[in-house]
Amino acid sequence: MGAALLFSEFEEVATGRASGFRPIYYLGCKAAFAAAIKSAIDEVDPSGGRALDLFAGTGVVATYLAADRDVTTVDVQEYSRVLCSAALRPVGVSLGGIEKSCERVVAARWQAAWCFEPVVAFEEEVIVDAMKGDVCGLIELLESPPLIAFSDEGQRVPDSRLGCAIEETISRLTTTGLSKSEGTLVARSFGGVYFSFKQAVVLDAALSVAQAAGEELQDMLTAATLSTASTLVNTVGKQFAQPIQPRTRSGIVKPGLAKTVYRDRSLDSIDVYRGWLKKYSELPCTNGRHQAVRSEYVDGLLKHGPNCSVVYADPPYTRDHYSRFYHVLETMCLRDNPSTSRVVKGGASMMSRGVYREDRHQSPFCIRSIAPMAFEALFSRARQFDLPLVLSYSPHQEGDGTHPRVVSMKQIVDLAERHYRRVETRAVDGVKHNQLNRNGLKLKMRDQAEVIVKCFV
Numbered sequence: 001m002g003a004a005l006l007f008s009e010f011e012e013v014a015t016g017r018a019s020g021f022r023p024i025y026y027l028g029c030k031a032a033f034a035a036a037i038k039s040a041i042d043e044v045d046p047s048g049g050r051a052l053d054l055f056a057g058t059g060v061v062a063t064y065l066a067a068d069r070d071v072t073t074v075d076v077q078e079y080s081r082v083l084c085s086a087a088l089r090p091v092g093v094s095l096g097g098i099e100k101s102c103e104r105v106v107a108a109r110w111q112a113a114w115c116f117e118p119v120v121a122f123e124e125e126v127i128v129d130a131m132k133g134d135v136c137g138l139i140e141l142l143e144s145p146p147l148i149a150f151s152d153e154g155q156r157v158p159d160s161r162l163g164c165a166i167e168e169t170i171s172r173l174t175t176t177g178l179s180k181s182e183g184t185l186v187a188r189s190f191g192g193v194y195f196s197f198k199q200a201v202v203l204d205a206a207l208s209v210a211q212a213a214g215e216e217l218q219d220m221l222t223a224a225t226l227s228t229a230s231t232l233v234n235t236v237g238k239q240f241a242q243p244i245q246p247r248t249r250s251g252i253v254k255p256g257l258a259k260t261v262y263r264d265r266s267l268d269s270i271d272v273y274r275g276w277l278k279k280y281s282e283l284p285c286t287n288g289r290h291q292a293v294r295s296e297y298v299d300g301l302l303k304h305g306p307n308c309s310v311v312y313a314d315p316p317y318t319r320d321h322y323s324r325f326y327h328v329l330e331t332m333c334l335r336d337n338p339s340t341s342r343v344v345k346g347g348a349s350m351m352s353r354g355v356y357r358e359d360r361h362q363s364p365f366c367i368r369s370i371a372p373m374a375f376e377a378l379f380s381r382a383r384q385f386d387l388p389l390v391l392s393y394s395p396h397q398e399g400d401g402t403h404p405r406v407v408s409m410k411q412i413v414d415l416a417e418r419h420y421r422r423v424e425t426r427a428v429d430g431v432k433h434n435q436l437n438r439n440g441l442k443l444k445m446r447d448q449a450e451v452i453v454k455c456f457v
């Protein structure tokens with residue numbers, strides 16, 4: 001049966017505010033500040049008109065606002081569009097519908113599961129060995145590049161049991177015509193590196209099921225797969241920037257390595273996927289007028305600004321590009337077999353250990369020399385449509401583990417004041433709201449978790 005027919009198995013769920021829903025582990029997720037952001041938005045724009053969330057990320061703020069206003073989300077990344085679309089236009093799914101989706105995923109994976117059997121068997125064996133104290137095989141697996149390094153880039157397959165398993169898998173992929181297929185992209189590119197091979201095969205199958213589904217369901221099923229990937233990923237902090245390093249810089253095996261790997265890689269992907277489908281299906285039903293768009297922020301503002309009455313902006317503030325931390329989710333949405341970035345090591349050029357997309361997005365907000373101009377464009381374009389604006393700013397504190405901000409709070413307020421009649425800042429610690437005066441900004445901000453900048457027209 002075609003996955004499109006699933007829609008008839010779905011039912012509506014209650015309306016209300018989706019509070020506390022976090023689709024993925026995400027740096028700088030604003031869920032804790034959503035209520036404070038909403039009250040700032042209501043203050044600068046009491047009309048209750050459509051809000052334009054320009055750097056929507058996980059969509060948690062947009063989803064919070066959506067109970068009271070129409071919302072349009074914009075983000076340059078496709079994975080953000082998918083997450084926002086699924087949360088803003090939820091499709092209620094019956095328990096029977098959820099089970100059918102899971103059955104389809106199980107059925108869709110059989111051919112790839114056969115191809116990856118040799119590396120899955122190797123992986124399961126070395127994890128068991130590692131739990132018993134022998135970590136040699138596990139270290140070889142964790143230090144190995146992904147399958148595409150051997151199949152697509154001609155890297156020499158090691159002369160070892162892992163090497164034999166890799167060769168056999170590549171041979172099976174070639175025999176079945178799956179060696180370049182989008183249906184095996186996650187397992188070929190990220191299996192063994194970010195997920196177990198077995199989990200990666202299920203993620204591929206879930207993406208195929210989503211792709212085959214009707215338009216109404218596609219984003220929700222893809223979003224549930226992204227959320228599953230975020231739960232499964234075997235890294236410190238659940239990001240996709242740095243695969244697990246089994247040894248310290250001095251070459252010593254990291255304590256707790258086997259447990260860390262076992263904890264994530266033994267998770268049953270179908271169970272996790274089922275749990276996420278349930279969470280998405282329980283999201284409150286919305287009015288259906290919400291929109292999720294993939295676009296650069298200026299284009300988004302020019303196109304959608306005229307239909308909105310207020311802008312919420314939460315751009316990045318450090319030199320860390322979000323695209324480095326979430327590139328796997330982007331590739332899972334685009335399914336485009338991207339070229340991967342390369343590094344030079346010991347004079348030889350090789351695939352980056354993080355298997356980053358070569359074309360991953362470089363945000364102007366993360367580049368010190370152009371970030372002020374990016375803010376200038378934001379304020380001037382929003383003002384061009386007479387749109388009041390609320391901006392989130394996360395201050396940096398010495399020793400908080402983050403990089404310093406590429407623009408200071410003062411620079412931002414100065415830029416905003418060139419375009420807006422009145423600019424006010426409010427520090428928020430998640431519970432209390434403290435009004436800051438202009439002169440006291442710097443000192444007081446240090447003990448605050450978030451600052452909200454309100455720009456009145």
Ligand SMILES: C[S@@+](CC[C@H](N)C(=O)[O-])C[C@H]1O[C@@H](n2cnc3c(N)ncnc32)[C@H](O)[C@@H]1O
Pocket residue numbers: 026028029030031054055056057058059060061074075076077080295296297298314315316322323363364365
């Ligand atoms: C701080 S995060 C937003 C977090 C979001 N408020 C949340 O709570 O999940 C910044 C977002 O800006 C997006 N972004 C960066 N540069 C952009 C640009 N030039 N145009 C549109 N979006 C951009 C990134 O993809 C990222 O999702």
